[in-house]
């Protein structure tokens with residue numbers, strides 16, 4: 001061991017002794033974390049996600065996004081799942097989440113079945129990470145080994161959700177800073193944006209590109225004209241902003257490299273997507289080209305970036321807790337009638353209402 005590592009290890013040991021481990025921030029997750037305590041965990045998660053996907057093909061996209069929106073706000077700690085209470089200001093009402101986040105009833109259903117099989121053992125944060133991986137595989141995307149052992153937060157942070165989650169009108173440098181703030185680099189940014197190869201987005205989030213881009217009174221010049229007409233059809237000017245449009249017009253429910261091929265022909269749905277390819281002299285253009293030509297390269301980078309994202313700010317050991325019900329911290333949920341809480345989500349007409 002060289003002297004630098006020796007000193008670093010020594011300092012970390014001191015930090016552990018004095019209880020300031022977060023400064024070392026090298027909490028260890030382990031793919032075998034539940035192998036003895038909840039051996040059927042993977043199959044429980046897989047079966048429930050699979051069943052919901054049969055009814056709502058968009059479900060895998062919804063669940064991958066849920067993990068992303070969890071991890072970018074005080075780490076992957078299931079803080080996004082917490083409802084408003086006297087002590088919690090829910091992240092679900094933050095701008096990037098409101099009327100947008102779905103899939104909570106699926107997570108609750110998984111949690112209920114997991115609690116039956118292995119009570120008080122598996123965190124909601126780990127369920128989100130596992131559901132994201134299974135969602136990728138069910139959509140013909142790559143699988144990866146999910147490091148486990150996250151614990152659930154005792155808090156949520158709406159302000160941080162508004163601050164940390166990137167917006168669809170971000171330019172490339174804003175996107176890069178948003179990801180860098182989470183320890184993710186430019187390749188991670190391009191690879192993770194590839195999740196916009198499936199799922200839908202509401203018209204209101206990109207309609208300015210179709211009619212009045214940056215207050216020019218003209219459409220965004222980086223939009224293909226045929227695609228522009230198609231989008232104008234789906235999203236009429238002053239029409240209902242809540243109409244949903246496929247991210248990928250070619251294979252809307254498959255996790256594949258088409259997102260990058262779409263960017264090459266100016267068919268990125270969000271401004272933030274197209275920025276990755278169309279920003280002049282950007283280092284991201286060649287990464288897009290590489291992924292567009294080589295699905296294995298995309299999959300390899302996507303897997304790495306998903307694992308990296310899943311490690312952000314995790315709580316381990318004695319930090320946080322294993323929630324009994326994902327929408328409430330334990331202290332609160334013990335005071336409430338759990339049965340009445342199982343489905344607290346409001347749905348759009350296009351969503352499954354129950355299973």
Ligand code: HEM
Nearest residue numbers: 061062065068100166167168192195199200201202205272
């Ligand atoms: C790079 C910055 C990103 C921006 C600006 C962004 C923005 C958005 C927006 C505005 C929507 C539509 C929401 C709605 O219609 O209510 C969306 C949907 C989606 N995002 Fe992102 N996102 C980004 C990165 C990511 C990442 C890193 C992932 C996952 C790894 C992801 C996965 C998804 C998925 C799968 C959907 C579709 C969800 C559905 O059908 O409900 N996004 N994103």
